[in-house]
Amino acid sequence: MTEKSFYLGRQYDPKKQAVSKTDVLYDPADLTTHAVVTGMTGSGKTGLCVALLEEAALQNIPAIIIDPKGDLTNLVLHFPELAPQDFQPWIDSDLARRSGKTLEQVATDASTSWRNGLKEWGMDQARILALKNAVQFAVFTPGSNAGISVSILASLAAPEIPWEANREILRERISSTVTALLGLVGFNDLDPLRSREHILLSNIFENAWSQGKDVDLTELILQTQSPPFDKLGAFPVDTFFPAKDRMDLAMVLNNILAAPAFETWREGQPLDVKSLLYTPEGKPRHSIFYLAHLSDAERMFFVTLLFSAVETWMRTQSGATSLRALLYMDEIFGYLPPSSNPPSKEPLLRMLKQARAFGLGLLLATQNPVDVDYKGLSNAGTWFIGKLQTEQDKNRLLDGLESAAGGVSRGVFDKLISSIGKRVFIMHNVHSKAPELLQTRWVMNFLAGPLTRTQIPALNQLANATQPSLSGSTPTAPASSVVAPQPSFMASAPARQTPVSNLQSSNSQFSSTKPPVPSNIREYFLPQNLSLPEAFKAANQPTPSDAMIESVVYKPALLASAQIRILDRKLGVDSEIARAAVVASLDKRGMVRWEDHVATGRSLDNVDTSPAPSAKFGTIDAPLNDSKLMAAMQKDFTDWVFRNSSVTARANKTLKVFAGPDVTQAEFMTAVSNAARDARDAEIAKKTATIDRQLKTLEDRLMREERELQQDQEDLRNRNLEAGINGVEAVAGLFGFGRKKSLSTPVSKMRMARTAKEDVRESENAIEQYKNDIADLQRQREEVINEIQARWGSVASETEEVVVNPKKTDVYVNLFGVGWMPYYVVNTSGGVLELPAFGGG
Numbered sequence: 001m002t003e004k005s006f007y008l009g010r011q012y013d014p015k016k017q018a019v020s021k022t023d024v025l026y027d028p029a030d031l032t033t034h035a036v037v038t039g040m041t042g043s044g045k046t047g048l049c050v051a052l053l054e055e056a057a058l059q060n061i062p063a064i065i066i067d068p069k070g071d072l073t074n075l076v077l078h079f080p081e082l083a084p085q086d087f088q089p090w091i092d093s094d095l096a097r098r099s100g101k102t103l104e105q106v107a108t109d110a111s112t113s114w115r116n117g118l119k120e121w122g123m124d125q126a127r128i129l130a131l132k133n134a135v136q137f138a139v140f141t142p143g144s145n146a147g148i149s150v151s152i153l154a155s156l157a158a159p160e161i162p163w164e165a166n167r168e169i170l171r172e173r174i175s176s177t178v179t180a181l182l183g184l185v186g187f188n189d190l191d192p193l194r195s196r197e198h199i200l201l202s203n204i205f206e207n208a209w210s211q212g213k214d215v216d217l218t219e220l221i222l223q224t225q226s227p228p229f230d231k232l233g234a235f236p237v238d239t240f241f242p243a244k245d246r247m248d249l250a251m252v253l254n255n256i257l258a259a260p261a262f263e264t265w266r267e268g269q270p271l272d273v274k275s276l277l278y279t280p281e282g283k284p285r286h287s288i289f290y291l292a293h294l295s296d297a298e299r300m301f302f303v304t305l306l307f308s309a310v311e312t313w314m315r316t317q318s319g320a321t322s323l324r325a326l327l328y329m330d331e332i333f334g335y336l337p338p339s340s341n342p343p344s345k346e347p348l349l350r351m352l353k354q355a356r357a358f359g360l361g362l363l364l365a366t367q368n369p370v371d372v373d374y375k376g377l378s379n380a381g382t383w384f385i386g387k388l389q390t391e392q393d394k395n396r397l398l399d400g401l402e403s404a405a406g407g408v409s410r411g412v413f414d415k416l417i418s419s420i421g422k423r424v425f426i427m428h429n430v431h432s433k434a435p436e437l438l439q440t441r442w443v444m445n446f447l448a449g450p451l452t453r454t455q456i457p458a459l460n461q462l463a464n465a466t467q468p469s470l471s472g473s474t475p476t477a478p479a480s481s482v483v484a485p486q487p488s489f490m491a492s493a494p495a496r497q498t499p500v501s502n503l504q505s506s507n508s509q510f511s512s513t514k515p516p517v518p519s520n521i522r523e524y525f526l527p528q529n530l531s532l533p534e535a536f537k538a539a540n541q542p543t544p545s546d547a548m549i550e551s552v553v554y555k556p557a558l559l560a561s562a563q564i565r566i567l568d569r570k571l572g573v574d575s576e577i578a579r580a581a582v583v584a585s586l587d588k589r590g591m592v593r594w595e596d597h598v599a600t601g602r603s604l605d606n607v608d609t610s611p612a613p614s615a616k617f618g619t620i621d622a623p624l625n626d627s628k629l630m631a632a633m634q635k636d637f638t639d640w641v642f643r644n645s646s647v648t649a650r651a652n653k654t655l656k657v658f659a660g661p662d663v664t665q666a667e668f669m670t671a672v673s674n675a676a677r678d679a680r681d682a683e684i685a686k687k688t689a690t691i692d693r694q695l696k697t698l699e700d701r702l703m704r705e706e707r708e709l710q711q712d713q714e715d716l717r718n719r720n721l722e723a724g725i726n727g728v729e730a731v732a733g734l735f736g737f738g739r740k741k742s743l744s745t746p747v748s749k750m751r752m753a754r755t756a757k758e759d760v761r762e763s764e765n766a767i768e769q770y771k772n773d774i775a776d777l778q779r780q781r782e783e784v785i786n787e788i789q790a791r792w793g794s795v796a797s798e799t800e801e802v803v804v805n806p807k808k809t810d811v812y813v814n815l816f817g818v819g820w821m822p823y824y825v826v827n828t829s830g831g832v833l834e835l836p837a838f839g840g841g
Contacts, residue, residue, distance in 0.1 A: 028055070032356045036377055037425075039388065043367075044424075044425070061323055065287065067289060069331065072330055079128065081125070084108040085107065135284040141290050141293070147290060153265070158212050172308075175346070176347045204227060227246075292450065331366055338373040382431075384427055385413075517624075526604075526821050527608050538835075549826055554615055556620050560816050566647050566806045570658065571651060572660045580599040583597045586624065589623070604815060607819070637813065651801075652672050695774060698770050712759040716757050716760050
């Protein structure tokens, strides 16, 4: 045998009916294409599978082993010393009695038989010791605390892989999980695309997991009644799945939660495949799931969840060509049938098709070859075929093998199958040229036969496998006192400390059964929206390090809430306001001063429709259980809301500017200023238009007169020059110089110069008059503008506040009834505390 191959046995000669000396070795990498073992009871099928698992352990290959009948617990029974006293605790006393021997004698015989058998097959005690040390063995018992418990609730938690990048994987897991849950309560052979139960629950899971939120059974039941979405496909939820029918489904699911035996399914190790395959230190594990104590429905439920968990883990691994891990199931009858679709079938088929790429090998065994899906098993690369019980079994197997065994002829297999006996198997491996006959080797583990649930604790002790510590198992502290702080929205009161005797007396007032309330009185459950540290902080107390929530109790209060719409289109008011009150202590006559119980800063929008699981309830007294008093109080609350609800609007009636309460003072004043400015500018433009036209006329005349003045001044200069020249010429002519001129010409020129001078003076006077007139008009215009601005400035300051009241028909009471207020009962080393679990702002 080689270190890298599985030692399965030796070749068998069908003609001589004898075992040869040639070892039969098997490459573990071939298991990535999966293997099927079939054979009748007594064929040696279990021994062959134990040998395969022993070889996997020796090569540090981790395995998850599903043991429906209890045979595979024998994998823990390896005794390196081969001492009789090691065998004795596992000897069947009835077998010893029937053989007429004592337990000591039978144990000695077993020890001798194993010592000789191992020697005959070439194995020594060192190999058994290597097997013992190779992997960590552990026996898990879902639904029981006999072995290591398994928490199925953790299987409903959101997997620790991103939703966006793994939608397909997680949706397949959701589908398998929902199918398993529904199968557990009697919904079998469901079509996920046609079953409204399957569709609803799958959407609930997807809604939570896509947000990274866990789903426990309680939450699933509550959300079945009140789904966290409005539509399923194109239809509203109530159309697709009416509320009455959803309640029926919730009641069926609640039967799981209500069953006392279900408590053991809550505890233990989660189905975390990584931790099932390896210890925290990295040592490989062989995790055996003992299922013999479960009913058929419970087995199907658990196996489906386990398959789904393995598949999800598988899809997150990188590709591999070698054998990374092994998944073994001792009997697949009923889990992979040919004509029906139990919950386990789809994940098993997907793994048969896809696990090879991830290095996960499936080893499946059955003694019922008639009722298996050979199309699914056609993905198996290795077949181990042992002695079959009937011709029908052989013919059905041959029918399947014609397609599943790689094209080997029916005649060859028929002949081979007919020639085999006990512990002899045909091994057909698609990686080999031809089928091979082998007799299986002696196994190193003691085959004691199926073990009972009572023997499981001793098995785990033998393997040094311990029960993990469970959350929530810390012993409760002794009660010494109770402090029950008042919720902050109630009338303030100092925290009260209650002696233990009073605590016990008050606890007797709480019952696990909710007291009945008249049908016409609505009930609400305030949510537990405070964590334990937040509850201590709200109570102004430090959080003790050992604080632990023991239970949740509900106390009744009167819960009232109304929405008021206040509308005044003229004033620009369209507001919605809320009024709410929580009255924890009520006068039996129903007299309430609502203003003393206003729930300021509290959000009462998100009330629950169901209480927390396992909660207890206080008693209900009048008026909360009196329909007439409650109706009268609701009317009184409505009147109080109507009288005490109003909003203030701002108005400038002259400018017709209005603003509701949603508009700030600054925004309102800006709007007023803008309106006043627009009105002012319009009036200024209107009243200065005549003055502006007069100014334009005078300015035009002034410009013309100034041009005429320039022309007159030019004429004057020319006339003066001409008059001077003509005067000189006339004087010179008189004295005989030059040509003699008449004296009348200079006189004429001088007269014309005087005329020009008068024209200049006239223009200057006209210009001065125009300027004076323009100045007068400008002063008049300025006075008009100043008066208008002053007046509109005064108008802008004329603002007032207007109180707007609602109409009575605009008051809508959306909540009114019994409000169950949650409190944490908290155990600490210093005593028992009662803290409000509801809060918010």
